[in-house]
Amino acid sequence: MHRTRTIAAWIFLAPALTAITAFFVGPVLAALVLSFTDFDIYTIADSSNLRWLGLEQYRILLRDPLFWRALQNTLTFVVAGGSLTVVVALGAALAIWGAARKVQAFLRTVYFLPVVTTIVAAAVVWRAWYHPRVGLLNVALRWAGLPAIDWLGNPRWAMLAIIVFSVWKNFGFHMVIFLAALQSIPHQLYEAAAIDGASRWQQFRHVTLPMLRPALSFVVLITVIGSFQLFAEPYVMTQGGPANATLSLVLLMYRNGFQWWNVGYGAAVAWVLFALLVVVTLTLSRLRLRRR
Amino acid sequence: MSGNLERIPAIAGFLRSLVLHAVLFVGGAVVLAPLVWMCLASMMPAGEASQLPPRWWPSHPTAEHYAVLFSSLHLGRNFFNSFFLAAAATALSLCCNSLAGYALAKLPFVGRDRVFTFLLALLVVPGQVGMLPLFLLLRSFGWIDTYWGVLVPSLASVFGIFLVQQYAQSIPDALLDAARVDGASELRVFWSVGLPLCRPILVTLGVFTFLGTWNDFLWPLIVLSDASKQTLPVALASLAAEHVQDTELMMASAVLTMVPAVALFLVAQRAYVAGILSGALKF
Numbered sequence: 001m002h003r004t005r006t007i008a009a010w011i012f013l014a015p016a017l018t019a020i021t022a023f024f025v026g027p028v029l030a031a032l033v034l035s036f037t038d039f040d041i042y043t044i045a046d047s048s049n050l051r052w053l054g055l056e057q058y059r060i061l062l063r064d065p066l067f068w069r070a071l072q073n074t075l076t077f078v079v080a081g082g083s084l085t086v087v088v089a090l091g092a093a094l095a096i097w098g099a100a101r102k103v104q105a106f107l108r109t110v111y112f113l114p115v116v117t118t119i120v121a122a123a124v125v126w127r128a129w130y131h132p133r134v135g136l137l138n139v140a141l142r143w144a145g146l147p148a149i150d151w152l153g154n155p156r157w158a159m160l161a162i163i164v165f166s167v168w169k170n171f172g173f174h175m176v177i178f179l180a181a182l183q184s185i186p187h188q189l190y191e192a193a194a195i196d197g198a199s200r201w202q203q204f205r206h207v208t209l210p211m212l213r214p215a216l217s218f219v220v221l222i223t224v225i226g227s228f229q230l231f232a233e234p235y236v237m238t239q240g241g242p243a244n245a246t247l248s249l250v251l252l253m254y255r256n257g258f259q260w261w262n263v264g265y266g267a268a269v270a271w272v273l274f275a276l277l278v279v280v281t282l283t284l285s286r287l288r289l290r291r292r
Numbered sequence: 293m294s295g296n297l298e299r300i301p302a303i304a305g306f307l308r309s310l311v312l313h314a315v316l317f318v319g320g321a322v323v324l325a326p327l328v329w330m331c332l333a334s335m336m337p338a339g340e341a342s343q344l345p346p347r348w349w350p351s352h353p354t355a356e357h358y359a360v361l362f363s364s365l366h367l368g369r370n371f372f373n374s375f376f377l378a379a380a381a382t383a384l385s386l387c388c389n390s391l392a393g394y395a396l397a398k399l400p401f402v403g404r405d406r407v408f409t410f411l412l413a414l415l416v417v418p419g420q421v422g423m424l425p426l427f428l429l430l431r432s433f434g435w436i437d438t439y440w441g442v443l444v445p446s447l448a449s450v451f452g453i454f455l456v457q458q459y460a461q462s463i464p465d466a467l468l469d470a471a472r473v474d475g476a477s478e479l480r481v482f483w484s485v486g487l488p489l490c491r492p493i494l495v496t497l498g499v500f501t502f503l504g505t506w507n508d509f510l511w512p513l514i515v516l517s518d519a520s521k522q523t524l525p526v527a528l529a530s531l532a533a534e535h536v537q538d539t540e541l542m543m544a545s546a547v548l549t550m551v552p553a554v555a556l557f558l559v560a561q562r563a564y565v566a567g568i569l570s571g572a573l574k575f
Contacts, residue, residue, distance in 0.1 A: 008478035020411075026425070
């Protein structure tokens with residue numbers, strides 16, 4: 001009886017496990033091996049050109065100013081863009097939570113729409129809005145008496161432009177999670193707090209925030225993981241420019257690996273990204289455990 | 293007099309609520325503005341979207357850009373590619389993930405916990421890490437520039453397996469045992485008892501996979517270089533690089549790319565949001 005179930009279980013698992021092993025786990029491990037070699041366009045032509053570099057590849061990486069630039073840009077995007085996304089999402093969720101029942105679902109849908117919009121399609125619109133002369137944002141700035149900004153053409157502003165776009169694109173996702181967490185807080189907690197004479201701010205500080213903590217740590221984690229994978233926004237809007245101001249790690253990997261066929265180097269960038277994510281995930285979950 | 297004083301908190305509450313709703317609706321308008329402008333600009337005569345002062349409404353609404361997309365740019369093919377690939381990915385991922393998720397939830401076997409932990413650990417690995425070797429592998433199969441090449445990574449997903457596994461746990465064992473007593477094979481039990489009971493989560497997973505594949509950009513960009521095989525986002529990205537000046541034309545193709553995704557979301561919103569939350573709440 002149990003034997004048949006065990007056999008059935010493995011048969012059921014076989015397609016998924018085979019696909020995941022062959023097309024995901026295998027390639028991830030192969031990327032680690034590739035990252036220790038100088039696999040490049042000459043290797044594709046003739047595999048005898050392959051040389052083992054070992055850790056030298058990572059030394060090359062650490063000496064490459066472009067890598068440091070990409071790392072710095074990615075971290076800026078993760079920290080600034082990530083925290084802005086979380087704050088906007090929380091603000092929107094709290095506001096919708098306080099709104100009349102009748103309009104809550106409608107507003108949630110409206111605020112969520114950018115999330116399901118194809119990122120390339122949305123980026124094309126925002127690129128037009130960021131246009132230095134005829135873009136609507138600069139028209140608005142001039143109308144307010146301020147100087148126009150070359151959002152995507154000026155290295156000082158380009159990353160901010162990408163961040164604003166991605167906050168617009170992503171906050172709805174996290175807002176939905178916050179909203180569900182808010183709606184699951186028992187009413188009795190607020191009634192008890194009100195009887196104790198707690199002000200609205202005190203209720204927020206001592207009831208709402210603690211009850212939101214699990215949702216908050218989940219949102220922070222997925223925001224960080226998602227932000228580290230920044231690619232489509234700079235690819236469409238700036239191609240990593242101007243002056244590499246929006247070059248991200250994934251874009252660096254894509255260019256090296258898939259455009260210039262420096263596969264070994266690209267694989268090393270990918271593994272650095274992976275290692276960074278592991279460190280960040282472990283740190284965040286340790287922080288979470290300590291708070292508990 | 294005292295009656296008026298008592299009304300002050302009520303008035304303050306009303307005002308606060310008024311301001312809150314005003315802010316929310318203005319915010320909603322701001323959030324929607326880029327999408328609305330995309331649709332309006334796609335109907336403007338050529339050049340009007342870049343005019344100063346800018347305009348919201350097309351002076352003479354026209355469908356000429358949509359006609360160009362389908363005639364000279366052949367975006368109809370890309371639309372079909374996107375649709376076919378999203379549908380195929382959805383069917384494949386539903387098969388693989390429902391089988392695996394059901395097995396992990398309802399078929400106890402030695403080593404199940406280890407399989408589970410293995411899959412859990414994979415959640416940390418970003419999808420981009422294996423892309424270079426996967427590309428080389430598919431290249432050796434001759435799968436580059438084919439639909440298969442695009443579909444391979446979406447065959448099974450850890451997220452999908454967990455989604456089904458969590459849901460399937462709520463199926464009472466008694467129901468499955470009753471079918472077994474009647475002499476049904478395990479596959480039969482899965483097909484006629486387990487699967488129908490998992491329907492809601494399969495709808496959720498299906499909507500997620502369809503939208504995810506429709507909107508996906510990096511992998512199709514890598515695999516598909518032949519313009520006639522590309523998906524809409526990839527075709528749109530190369531269009532956006534080549535036709536920088538033709539804002540109205542680009543907006544028309546952006547609308548074409550966006551509308552199916554938004555429409556599916558609006559229809560299946562409940563299932564989609566349920567999927568996000570089942571991920572978030574189990575955490």
